Amino acid sequence: xxxxxxxxxxxxxxxxxxxxxxxxxxxxxxxxxxxxxxxxxxxxxxxxxxxxxxxxxxxxxxxxxxxxxxxxxxxxxxxxxxxxxxxxxxxxxxxxxxxxxxxxxxxxxxxxxxxxxxxxxxxxxxxxxxxxxxxxxxxxxxxxxxxxxxxxxxxxxxxxxxxxxxxxxxxxxxxxxxxxxxxxxxxxxxxxxxxxxxxxxxxxxxxxxxxxxxxxxxxxxxxxx
Amino acid sequence: xxxxxxxxxxxxxxxxxxxxxxxxxxxxxxxxxxxxxxxxxxxxxxxxxxxxxxxxxxxxxxxxxxxxxxxxxxxxxxxxxxxxxxxxxxxxxxxxxxxxxxxxxxxxxxxxxxxxxxxxxxxxxxxxxxxxxxxxxxxxxxxxxxxxxxxxxxxxxxxxxxxxxxxxxxxxxxxxxxxxxxxxxxxxxxxxxxxxxxxxxxxxxxxxxxxxxxxxxxxxxxxxxxxxxxxxxxxxxxxxxxxxxxxxxxxxxxxxxxxxxxxxxxxxxxxxxxxxxxxxxxxxxxxxxxxxxxxxxxxxxxxxxxxxxxxxxxxxxxxxxxxxxxxxxxxxxxxxxxxxxxxxxxxxxxxxxxxxxxxxxxxxxx
Numbered sequence: 001x002x003x004x005x006x007x008x009x010x011x012x013x014x015x016x017x018x019x020x021x022x023x024x025x026x027x028x029x030x031x032x033x034x035x036x037x038x039x040x041x042x043x044x045x046x047x048x049x050x051x052x053x054x055x056x057x058x059x060x061x062x063x064x065x066x067x068x069x070x071x072x073x074x075x076x077x078x079x080x081x082x083x084x085x086x087x088x089x090x091x092x093x094x095x096x097x098x099x100x101x102x103x104x105x106x107x108x109x110x111x112x113x114x115x116x117x118x119x120x121x122x123x124x125x126x127x128x129x130x131x132x133x134x135x136x137x138x139x140x141x142x143x144x145x146x147x148x149x150x151x152x153x154x155x156x157x158x159x160x161x162x163x164x165x166x167x168x169x170x171x172x173x174x175x176x177x178x179x180x181x182x183x184x185x186x187x188x189x190x191x192x193x194x195x196x197x198x199x200x201x202x203x204x205x206x207x208x209x210x211x212x213x214x215x216x217x218x219x220x221x222x223x224x225x
Numbered sequence: 226x227x228x229x230x231x232x233x234x235x236x237x238x239x240x241x242x243x244x245x246x247x248x249x250x251x252x253x254x255x256x257x258x259x260x261x262x263x264x265x266x267x268x269x270x271x272x273x274x275x276x277x278x279x280x281x282x283x284x285x286x287x288x289x290x291x292x293x294x295x296x297x298x299x300x301x302x303x304x305x306x307x308x309x310x311x312x313x314x315x316x317x318x319x320x321x322x323x324x325x326x327x328x329x330x331x332x333x334x335x336x337x338x339x340x341x342x343x344x345x346x347x348x349x350x351x352x353x354x355x356x357x358x359x360x361x362x363x364x365x366x367x368x369x370x371x372x373x374x375x376x377x378x379x380x381x382x383x384x385x386x387x388x389x390x391x392x393x394x395x396x397x398x399x400x401x402x403x404x405x406x407x408x409x410x411x412x413x414x415x416x417x418x419x420x421x422x423x424x425x426x427x428x429x430x431x432x433x434x435x436x437x438x439x440x441x442x443x444x445x446x447x448x449x450x451x452x453x454x455x456x457x458x459x460x461x462x463x464x465x466x467x468x469x470x471x472x473x474x475x476x477x478x479x480x481x482x483x484x485x486x487x488x489x490x491x492x493x494x495x496x497x498x499x500x501x502x503x504x505x506x507x508x509x510x511x512x513x514x515x516x517x518x519x520x521x522x523x524x525x526x527x528x529x530x531x532x533x534x535x536x537x538x539x540x541x542x543x544x545x546x547x548x549x550x551x552x553x554x555x556x557x558x559x560x561x562x563x564x565x566x567x568x569x570x571x572x573x574x575x576x577x578x579x580x581x582x583x584x585x586x587x588x589x590x591x
Contacts, residue, residue: 086435086476104415174437191438191470191583198440209446209464216447219435219476 003029004118005046009039009065010054010080015103019052022107028114036065043073050118051077055092063095070096076117076169080105086219090173093221098170100220116169116225130165132224135204135213137165146204156181157200160193164214164224173221197222246288250296253280258303270308274329277304281333285340293341297333304329362532369545373417377410384410412453416487420546423480424532427553434474434557438583441468441503441510444475448482449501457495458516460486465503469582471510477554484547485514485574493518493571509560510580515573520566529564551576 006028008019013034020030031048033039036057043051051069055062062079069077076098081089089100098117101110130137136145139162144151153161163180164172175187182189197216201208215223241249257280261273268276277300285293305315309322317323384403387395395403426432442464449460482501489499493516503512521529530552532545551574552562560578567573 104411191585194438194440194443194470195585198443209442210450216443218447218479 003027004050005029005031005048006114007031007033007039007043007048007051009033009036009051009057009062011035011057012054015054015080019110022110023114026111036062039065040068043069047073047075049075049121050114051075052080052114053077053097054080055088056082063092066092066095066097075121078113078117089220090175093171093173094176099223100171100217113169120167120169130162130168132165132168132213134206135165137162144204151203153200153203156196157203160196161200161204164222168224171217171221171223177221241288243289243292246292247295250284250288250292251299253284254296254300254303258300258307262307265308270304270310271325273308274304274325278329278333278336282336282340285337286344290337290341293337294334297330297337301326301330301333370417370421374414377413377417380410381407409455420484420550423550424546424553427550427557432477432553432557435476436472436474438470438472439475439478441465441471441512444479445482445501445503445512448479448486451483452486452490456490458490458493458497458499460499460501462501467505468503469505469584471505471580471582473510473558473578473580474554477557481551481554481576482512482514484551485576488547488574489514489516489518497571505582506577508579508582509577510582511575511577513573513575515567515571517567517569517571520570520572521564523566526564526566530562 004027006023008016008023008030010016010019010032011034016032016034020032023030031042031046033042039051039053051073053062053066053069055066057065066077066079077096079089079092079097079100081092081100081102085102089102092100098120099113101113128138128140130139134147138144142158144153144158144161159181160177163177174190174193178187178189178193182192186192197214198208201211201214204213205211213224215225217223254277257276261268261276265273281293281297281300284296302315305317305326306313309317309326311318317326384407388400388403392400445462446464449462452460486499486501489497493499497516497518499514499516501512501514503510505511530548532549548562555562555576555578558578558580560576563575563577565573565575
């Protein structure tokens with residue numbers, strides 16, 4: 001089997017070098033672009049399995065590159081950003097980014113995110129059934145089982161879980177989840193979201209205080225793994 | 226920091242807009258005139274001149290030169306028109322009165338100009354003091370910074386040199402140790418930069434609260450999970466099931482908890498127990514972080530939250546910014562920070578801030 005290909009679009013040579021070594025030593029094939037323009041051309045000629053995009057590029061803002069890529073590229077794009085910039089991250093996610101990492105990031109975290117984003121590309125989950133670790137979600141029958149035990153979820157809990165699970169490995173912003181579950185106009189009702197995520201965790205997580213499925217991305221949203 | 230300082234100064238000397246200054250000066254002169262007009266038969270019109278002068282002096286103490294000069298001019302004209310016989314004309318009959326009027330005019334103007342000169346001098350002295358304070362602050366900052374940044378940088382460069390040049394001579398254990406040191410130094414540098422950024426956000430007044438509903442139990446759990454794995458204390462947190470959702474800036478409160486925990490980890494001996502408790506008390510979210518370490522001398526407690534303050538004889542590793550950021554962020558939420566020594570030993574930090582609460586999470590049904 002040929003190696004999975006990843007395209008890095010970042011203007012910092014040091015970061016590119018670091019990513020190159022990290023990824024190649026983990027059996028990925030790496031392509032690099034130092035500008036957004038070069039990145040788009042490279043991606044068009046040779047669509048990679050995943051793109052790592054620095055959101056703070058000098059020539060075109062990373063946001064524009066992201067929008068341009070998303071007009072035709074539908075595999076995972078992970079955004080690299082600086083810390084304390086939630087607004088930037090939320091807007092990138094709303095523009096179609098799959099996930100994000102803030103610099104400085106740890107290699108283990110990077111590799112985990114890449115694996116999960118690539119798994120998302122190749123997901124074998126069907127429209128009707130999602131399997132994720134110890135969880136099995138039968139969408140048609142509206143039944144969730146954890147290690148073969150049937151979980152009692154309310155309708156809203158079930159809907160949120162399905163939404164998150166269908167977007168496995170992807171960060172969903174608060175606004176997106178609220179709109180999908182409660183409809184347009186409820187984007188500010190974050191208190192409902194907090195409550196249902198809380199009750200959902202109590203039911204699906206082995207230890208709700210150290211969740212393994214629903215991760216909180218502070219100030220941004222939730223990620224299901 | 227400079228910006229904040231000068232901005233503050235401007236606000237102080239220009240408490241009133243120019244328009245308001247004119248309005249207040251003229252009103253004061255008019256009020257005094259009216260009062261004098263009705264009592265002039267008892268006090269005599271020459272005393273009126275002195276009373277008007279007092280008014281102008283008061284105005285001069287408060288306001289800028291133009292409103293003061295117009296008050297002086299207006300009061301002179303009023304005195305002439307309403308008080309110097311023959312009244313209701315600008316005509317002055319006796320030579321004595323004419324001289325008095327001219328003197329009045331002169332004294333009022335000199336009074337105005339002198340008072341303003343004094344005020345400018347005072348402002349200059351204040352500015353100079355402020356500048357000196359800022360320079361002092363910068364020096365403290367630079368000293369603290371160059372030390373706190375250079376130590377981890379030296380570690381990184383030194384460790385890398387060793388790894389590159391002495392590769393054959395280094396045992397595997399030592400190689401791993403050097404790599405660990407590089408890791409610690411990098412994390413430390415990142416924390417310093419983060420603290421500096423946070424501090425500058427606070428100092429420049431760029432901080433805007435991003436209020437949203439937060440699950441405090443979850444927040445505390447996630448802060449604990451994000452701590453560096455290498456700490457050797459035990460952290461105890463029992464989620465409080467009766468806690469409502471609170472509306473606050475999650476990012477800032479997260480930073481507050483992180484700084485308090487880092488503090489507890491850095492300044493308590495190994496195997497200490499750090500306890501976090503979150504409660505809802507009379508409309509406020511109250512979170513305490515206490516430890517069973519050595520505590521802090523009572524005399525030092527008051528200075529703990531000051532910028533760049535570090536306890537005498539403490540180990541290096543902090544910038545003296547962590548706790549002042551805690552204070553700044555909690556104050557931005559209109560709250561207070563408290564620190565006290567536990568009766569059983571160790572120290573307890575308490576942050577308390579008013580926050581809208583929602584008990585929605587206690588509803589059992591949808």
